[in-house]
Amino acid sequence: MSRLPCALLLGMALAGCSTSGTRSDAAAAMIEPQRVSEHRGSDDLLTAGLGLDGVRAMTPPAFADAARPTPAELRRRAIWNNWRGIADLSPSGGYGQVYGSTAAVPGREFSALATLPGASQPHRMMVQVPDGFDLAKRCVVVTASSGSRGIYGSIAVAGAWGLPNGCAVAYTDKGAGSDYFDLDTQSGSREDGTTGQLDGGGLAFVPDAPLGATGVAVKHAHSKDNPEADWGRHVKQAAEFALAALDRAFPDAAPFRFDNTRVIAVGVSNGGAAVLRAAELEGTGADAGWLDAVVAGEPNVLVEGHGGRPAYDYGTEAALLMPCALLHLPAESLPQPPLRAQAEPLWAARCASLKAAGLVEGDNLAAQAASAYQQLRGSGWTDAALTAGALSVGFDLWRAVAVTYASAYGRYGVGEHPCGFAFAAQNPDFSARAATAAERSLWWSDGSGIPPGAGVGIIDSQLAPPDFTLPGLQCLRQLQTGDSAAAVRVRQGIAATAAGLPRQGLPVVVIHGTDDGLIPQAFSSAPYVAKAQAAGRYVRYWQVRNAQHFDGFLALPAYGARYVPLLPYMYAALDRVQAYLDGNGSLPTDAVIDARPRGAGAVEAAQLAMPR
Structure with missing residues (x-):
């Protein structure tokens, strides 16, 4: 049967990128940025100029032309969606007052598509380099999107901590993301998020699909790569890309290498599992200690034994x-x-x-x-x-x-x-129909990577x-x-997705809510920590009482009154890890944190009962 061709990569051939070994100049050249954009003034790195009030707004940023949004409009809307999907931005939730920051951070973004050896589809990588990058204390925060989100899926986790601290932040969508492909019009997402036609090349995802297929192809579901098995390798490749981006950003300070640049990995949910998988990966030579620390929140991690369940x-x-x-x-x-x-x-x-x-x-x-x-x-x-x-x-x-x-x-x-099962735009009776141009224009910025949503539904x-x-x-x-x-x-x-042990001596902090109803700690974090600690690994465990999985849903009054946010503990653990690496403190000890919900009031610092 005739089938569509595999996805084409933009720019240089990235398929040969090494995921281990020393980072030679030749290897660095293989993951050069394919797109560079500047974000200053009314369009910064952290909120695209929206600020706290803008990301808190109930309506998303609009497009001047609904069917043909610009890359800048798509980026702003994607950032708005991903902030709201991860953080509790309700006025009584405490974000920006009790914890967290949305302060404007000017700088540049370096982005590329890269394919892991053995994979058929690329994944997105993006590095945000703030103008205030601390050249005297070279720091990269590498992160993977939560869920199946697009490239900005971890901006409220990694970006909100790393950018104000003068670190570059490297993102990967870990082989999932919102690069949907419309089978009816043979169109998909370009590297800048705009919609392009198959015959124009340069698309971020082109499925291997039968001729005449209809509906929508979703990258996570249809890449045929089982990306979860390679989440750790996606994270390491994003860290390698960050070094290449920093070489480009600061040529007078190059080369940036793993032995002269600190790398901290952080993520939540699927992103938390991805950074734990990265913790397993050994380097060689100058890259032997490529990763300096890991902070994983509510990780969807599979451990064999100790009560672990897929x-x-x-x-x-x-x-x-x-x-x-x-x-x-x-x-x-x-x-x-x-x-x-x-x-x-x-x-x-x-x-x-x-x-x-x-x-x-x-x-x-x-x-x-x-x-x-x-x-x-x-x-x-x-x-x-x-x-x-x-x-x-x-x-x-x-x-x-x-x-x-x-x-x-x-x-x-x-x-x-x-x-x-399949995916498509739907009629009111849930039958499939062709998507409109306006619907297609929203997929990259509004899609979560898992339908239904953004005008794409499940066909059962x-x-x-x-x-x-x-x-x-x-x-x-x-x-x-x-x-x-x-x-x-x-x-x-x-x-193939089962996790191993972190590298000996690598500091790891795992944080999980005791009330998590999507990724219960009994099936995920608790078995991982038990196995790692039994093997003598340097893993610490914070269990947060009255915390569930979705900070973003704490804006619902019944949930905000009952549960506490998890993001404050992510930021606090990053602070502790940074201080430890600087020689200014010890790693946190295991703790069951007696956090108290805000009830009908607003979040106050004392309610979080932050470990000392």
């Missing part, structure tokens, strides 16, 4: 059982998800469907809910995680994640999903009453529990 396993379990199980918890104990009254009938219908399928026991709703609840508790879920998980149920997040990740783990291309070929999404969810679950060829293929992809 996110795909507990995620598909939650997608099936949690809607029913939540009815077993007292209504007053759950934050609104956000429309509980509309959700409960759907949860009750799920209980009945599970009973009919033989997946729960009980002759009435209460007994069925209790059965689903006991199954989740028996597999390691806590009441705190279940309570916070109501948010993911309310937004149908478990299904969205499972659809994309099943495709990625199995290295399935367009039209190959074993459960028949198995939708059927009475519980419309149940057949598709059962199929997704069977890829974890079954013995079909597709299930074996998906599980092999999952196995």
Whole structure:
């Protein structure tokens, strides 16, 4: 069958970039920036000139021409979206007053597309170099986007700390991101985020798809690279790229090398797992100590043993059982998800469907809910995680994640999903339709990397009453529990993502909320820390009480009153790590932090109970 060609790279050939060994001048030249832009005055590095009020605004920055936004307009809107997706910017949330900074930071951005050896699709890398870069104390903060977000996905984590501290900040989308490809018009994202045609070349993602395919190809789902298996290598390549960018930015101070430039890796969620995977990577020669420290927040990390579970396993379990199980918890104990009254009938219908399928026991709703609840508790879920998980149920997040990740783990291309899922713009009845030019123009800036969102929805070929999404969810679950060829293929992809131990002597701080309902610490951070500490690795663990997974959702009153933000602890850990590397303090000790929610008031520093 005829198929589309693989993606072309911009500029120089990057496929041969080394991920280990010394950084020679020849190696540096292979990851030269392909695009350089300046950001000063009303368009800075940290907020694109929006400032705290601008990123806090409820409406996104507009385009002068909705169908043809400029690179600057796309960048500003992407930064707005990614700030709001990660940080609690509500007036009572404390950002910019109690912790964090949105102060204008002038400087330059250096960006490129690079392909890891063995991969078929490129990933985005970008380095922000502030004008106030401290040449006397060379510092790079390298980070990976949370979730499947685009290149600015970690700006509120790494940029907000690194740029004001005079460090360059290197970003990678780690092989995911919002470079969607429209199969109907054969168009996708250029390096600058604008939409371009396939025959014009220079696109950031071109899927290997059958001729005549329709709908939308999503990079994380359809790259056929299983990028999660290489998250650590993506981070290291971004750090290498940062050195090349600094050589370009400050030629009189070159060369920048790993042995003369400090590198600290930081990330949250999937980005947290990516920096932990980078911590495993050894260098040689002058690059032996390429990474100086790691701070990982709520990492989606897979560890074999110590109670570790793949996110795909507990995620598909939650997608099936949690809607029913939540009815077993007292209504007053759950934050609104956000429309509980509309959700409960759907949860009750799920209980009945599970009973009919033989997946729960009980002759009435209460007994069925209790059965689903006991199954989740028996597999390691806590009441705190279940309570916070109501948010993911309310937004149908478990299904969205499972659809994309099943495709990625199995290295399935367009039209190959074993459960028949696809992506496209949708009609009101959820049927597929062609996207408009205005919709396509928003994908790069507004997409999260995992549909639905930004005008791209999930096409479920198995939708059927009475519980419309149940057949598709059962199929997704069977890829974890079954013995079909597709299930074996998906599980092999999952196995390839398992984490190893960090390099001996490397300082690592792991931070996780005790109430995390998306990546419960019992399945991720706790097993990782236990394994690493048992092996004598230099890992410290902060457990934050009353913290869940999504700081961005603390703007919802019911969540802001109940939970504390995690970002203050990320910044504090970076401060502690920096001081330690400077010889001005010790690494933090393990701590269970008794943070208190703000309730009906505003966040105050004392409520955070920051470790000393």
